[in-house]
Amino acid sequence: MRRGAMGVGLFLAVFFLVFRPAYAQEAKGLAPGWLSLDSSVGLIDKKLADAKAPLEKALGISISGFLDSSYTWSSNRPGFGNDDDISLRVFDKDHNEIVFNHLNLTLEKPEKDWGVGLKLVADFGRTAELLREATLWGSKLQVPGAGSGGEPSAELREAFVTFTVPIGAGLQVKGGKFVTLMGTEIISAPGSPNPNISRSYLFGFAIPFTHTGVLFSYPVTSIFTLMGGPVTGWDNPxxxxxxxxxxxxxTLTPAEVFSFTASTMIGPEQRHHSGRNRITTSGVATIKPISALTLFLEYTHGHEDKVTASLRDGTWHGFAGIASYDWTDRFNTALRGEFFKDSDGARLGGNIPGTHKDVTVGExxxxxxxxxxxxLLGRVELRQDxxxxxxFQKGNTRSDKNQTTLALQVIYTF
Structure with missing residues (x-):
């Protein structure tokens, strides 16, 4: 899947065309742009939308998704045997490869028709492979070869139903497998890519990706909503x-320009050890001082009992900030900075060379x-860790305190 023809074709087609000016009539909705492909690819956008509309109406569901292909180069040129993974990355692990990351398919039915809502999110490609590696499905659903490159490139990210109990303002109940409430960044959704191509350390190592269980949500007031419920664990269906x-x-939203979400995860996550709790708390502030600028500020802290090899407790915490600015309705830049401290090797220990116990990383x-x-969205990224x-792995046998990466990405949403 890494060098799938679909990913290569999409990537090369867009990036060879991106530098060609387009002077034809621009698509309605976006201002004219010198790098616009509205007169060519934009026609495909319209045909797909026209074809999808009657199908959605007939089935009574919303159908969406996206394709994502990228290329990442690391200055450390990592390589150890057959492993050329870029150190401490989440989804952009592959050095010097054009990768078909993602085919996402999302099906959603609102509650209003049946009184019960439904959402299914399926992922295919390299990202799905990495998500499945992180998801503890259990021995009955374990794939032969898992853990050694044997995972299939397909994953069921979300599958849940919702309904609203007519109590007060309405108690919403969500049951099934769903993404976490924690953190700023998300596993990409149709039309909602993260501000940056790569993910932060906080996303990859400080919080879970998904949960399976029941989540209750109640709007106490128009600006304050409470959420909570039992789940099976951390990436553990x-x-x-x-x-x-x-x-x-x-979630607290006192004004249109400011919102704050605090979330937590409490419970034992170690196999066969119900008394060893993991407690993780995350706070995210979203600030929009002007229409073009969005600021995200996140602090996350975690602690787990007897999690290290020597049965010591583990503690980790970090802070991240993102500034995203829309220069025009076509062009955006996003700057992210963060630090993450893993005081006892509980979160990074198995992902880095050597036996370091207390590590602070930043980017x-x-x-x-x-x-x-x-x-159709094209992106370029420069990152310094x-x-x-x-x-950070460097070459075949060395390691370093620094790592620089350059990435290119194409995303097509349908």
């Missing part, structure tokens, strides 16, 4: 210790994005 965890939080990332059409220990 099948509970590994017969002890449920709690996942919940609240600063600049991403430029341009809408070639309403549905650093650490207080030699945790």
């Amino acid at each position: 099948r509970d590994n210790n017969r002890q449920p965890s709690f996942h919940g939080g609240f 600063i990332t600049l991403t430029g994005a341009y809408k070639l059409t309403e549905k 650093w650490a207080d220990e030699r945790v």
Whole structure:
């Protein structure tokens, strides 16, 4: 899947065309742009939308998704045997390869028709492979060869139903497998890419990706919503210790220009050890001082009992900030900076060379994005990572305290 023809074709087609000016009539909705592909690819956008509309109406569901292909180059040129993964990356691990990351398919039915809502999100490609590696499905659903490159490039990210109990303002109930409430960044959704191509350390190592269970949500007031419920655990559809965890939080939106979400995850996550709790808390502020600028500020803290090899407790925490600015309705830049401290090796220990126990890492990332059409997005990114220990793989046998990467990405949403 890494070098799939679909990914290569999409990537090369767009990036060879991106530098060709288009002077034809621009698509309605976006201002004219010198790099616009509205007169060519934009016609495909319209044909797909026209073809999808009657199908959605007939089925009574919303159908959406996206294609994502990228290329990442690391200055460290990592390589150890057959492993050329870029150190401490989440989805952009592959050095010097054009990668078909993602085919996403999302099906959603609102509650209003049946009184019960439904959402299914399926992922295919390299990202799906990495998501499946992180998801503890349990022995009955384990794939032969898992853990050694044997995972299939397909994953069921979300599958849940919703309904609203007519109590007060309405108590919404969501049951099934769903993405976490925690953190700023998300696993990409149709029409909602993250501000940057790469993910932060906080996204990859400080919080979970998904949960399986029941989540209750209640709007206490027009600006304050409470959420919470029992889940099987952290990226764990099948509970590994017969002890449920709690996942919940609240959202406060006192004004259009400011919102704050706090969320937590509490419970045992170690296999067969129900008394060793993991507690993670995340706070995210979203600030929009002017229409073109959005600021995200996140602090996350975690602690787990007896999690290290020597049965010591583990603690981790970090702070990240993102500034995203829309220069025009086509062009955006996003700057992200963060630090992440893993005091006891509980979160990074198995992902870095050597036996470092106390590691602090940081990064600063600049991403430029341009809408070639309403549905086609091209992005370029420069990222600098650093650490207080030699945790970044360099070449075949060495390691370094620094790592620089350059990435290109194309996303087509349908």
